[in-house]
Amino acid sequence: MRLFPLVIALPLAACNFATVETNTVTPEATATASALQPGLRPVRIGEGGPGFPACQSRATVTNVEPGATTLTLRESPFAEADSVVGLGPGIGMYVCTRTLDQRWLGVVVPPLSQPDADCGVRGRIERARGYDGPCTSGWVIANGVRLSGS
Known part of the structure; x- marks a missing residue:
C-alpha cells in the first residue's frame, strides 16, 4: 500500500x-x-479504380466569372491559384476528380481543334495518379460548368 x-x-x-x-x-x-500562393496540384485520374475510365464524366462551361468572358482554369483548387487558361462558354472537358467540398472539379480539356480528343482519359488505368497527358489540365469552380455523361 x-x-x-x-x-x-x-x-x-x-x-x-x-x-x-x-x-x-x-x-x-x-x-x-x-x-504565399497555393502551388500546383495535379489533377488525379483513375480514382474510380481499374474498372472505370480514368475520367468518368464530361462537363461543359455554362457560367463564366462575374465581369469576365471566360471561366478560369486554375493550377489548384483555390481562387488565389495561378490561372492556366480561360475557357469560354460551350467548351467541353473531362471531369476526373473533385475536392471534398465539391466546389472544385479537376478537369482535362481537349484542344479546341479536337474537342472529342481522348486525351488519354477515356480508357481504364491500373491505379490513380496525377494526369501527365497531352491535353491541358487544371481546376474549375464547379458552379461554372454543367455535368453530363461520359
Whole structure:
C-alpha cells in the first residue's frame, strides 16, 4: 500500500512545468504569409479504380466569372491559384476528380481543334495518379460548368 503515492508522483515528476514562450508575429512574417500562393496540384485520374475510365464524366462551361468572358482554369483548387487558361462558354472537358467540398472539379480539356480528343482519359488505368497527358489540365469552380455523361 505504500506504493500508491509513488505511482502518482512518478508521472507528475516526468512533466515539464517550464514556462512556455509566446510567439510574436513580426511584420516580416505577416508580409510573407500574405504573399504565399497555393502551388500546383495535379489533377488525379483513375480514382474510380481499374474498372472505370480514368475520367468518368464530361462537363461543359455554362457560367463564366462575374465581369469576365471566360471561366478560369486554375493550377489548384483555390481562387488565389495561378490561372492556366480561360475557357469560354460551350467548351467541353473531362471531369476526373473533385475536392471534398465539391466546389472544385479537376478537369482535362481537349484542344479546341479536337474537342472529342481522348486525351488519354477515356480508357481504364491500373491505379490513380496525377494526369501527365497531352491535353491541358487544371481546376474549375464547379458552379461554372454543367455535368453530363461520359
